Amino acid sequence: MELVVKDLTKAFNDQVVLDRVNYTFESGKIYGLLGRNGAGKTTLFNCIAKDLTWNNGEILMGENEQDWHDYNPLDISYVYATPHLPSFLTGLEFITYFMAVNRERLRDPDISAKAHLTQVGIDQKAQTRLLRDYSTGMQNKVQMLVSLIVNPPVLLLDEPLTSFDPVAAKQMKDFILSLKKDAIIIFSTHILELAQELCDEIVLLHDHQLQPVDSKHIHTSYFEARVVSMLSDKTDSEASADED
Numbered sequence: 001m002e003l004v005v006k007d008l009t010k011a012f013n014d015q016v017v018l019d020r021v022n023y024t025f026e027s028g029k030i031y032g033l034l035g036r037n038g039a040g041k042t043t044l045f046n047c048i049a050k051d052l053t054w055n056n057g058e059i060l061m062g063e064n065e066q067d068w069h070d071y072n073p074l075d076i077s078y079v080y081a082t083p084h085l086p087s088f089l090t091g092l093e094f095i096t097y098f099m100a101v102n103r104e105r106l107r108d109p110d111i112s113a114k115a116h117l118t119q120v121g122i123d124q125k126a127q128t129r130l131l132r133d134y135s136t137g138m139q140n141k142v143q144m145l146v147s148l149i150v151n152p153p154v155l156l157l158d159e160p161l162t163s164f165d166p167v168a169a170k171q172m173k174d175f176i177l178s179l180k181k182d183a184i185i186i187f188s189t190h191i192l193e194l195a196q197e198l199c200d201e202i203v204l205l206h207d208h209q210l211q212p213v214d215s216k217h218i219h220t221s222y223f224e225a226r227v228v229s230m231l232s233d234k235t236d237s238e239a240s241a242d243e244d
């Protein structure tokens with residue numbers, strides 16, 4: 001499966017955020033999306049999820065070029081940086097409702113809502129509390145859970161894991177890795193170590209465009225210097241000097 005972004009342009013009034021962006025994402029890979037504050041990472045995710053309309057270009061999905069087609073927003077699971085949850089429901093009510101509505105898309109229909117919540121560390125007592133009384137980390141776990149209990153061809157994670165305790169973060173990382181075989185996973189982060197640990201490819205959103213970082217640099221000691229250079233508009237020779 002491929003997710004293809006073709007000549008995508010998105011502007012808010014006269015502010016161009018994405019300018020003829022092109023990229024092909026493939027299933028079986030985890031992509032790390034890096035960029036400076038305000039570069040447009042969330043905007044790109046919102047376009048892919050069809051939460052936003054765009055000015056020009058196309059976003060398509062398909063097995064290969066002959067098969068590229070428009071897609072249903074339900075094909076995209078999107079974990080927002082700030083949880084969007086119905087605060088008036090308990091964790092258990094929400095997951096039970098979500099599973100009923102998405103019954104045909106569940107990864108494992110035999111796992112109960114209670115078991116799912118327990119799996120991500122929301123204990124039985126917390127399960128019957130209102131979501132508005134959950135901590136940010138707990139809300140993020142529930143948000144992540146709803147994206148992971150369905151079987152999405154594309155999973156977008158906007159700055160995930162930042163609010164998780166070390167045990168939950170490890171659990172979620174393992175969960176994300178277990179989904180990689182069948183999905184296109186793109187996550188945005190400012191934590192370079194996390195990108196190095198999880199990602200097969202690193203893509204920078206810089207100067208309104210997507211630029212790959214050569215994968216031979218990902219696991220090197222100078223990765224941080226290379227990314228900082230690329231995001232600071234240094235020339236290649238200046239970047240190499242920083243790496244020495």
Ligand SMILES: Nc1ncnc2c1ncn2[C@@H]1O[C@H](COP(=O)(O)OP(=O)(O)OP(=O)(O)O)[C@@H](O)[C@H]1O
Pocket residue numbers: 012017035036037038039040041042043044
């Ligand atoms: N709904 C909107 N209306 C107007 N401008 C917007 C809107 N959403 C985003 N922007 C602007 O678009 C630019 C890109 O924002 P975006 O949130 O996509 O950046 P980001 O890369 O996710 O940033 P960060 O790393 O800080 O989270 C910013 O200048 C932002 O102010």
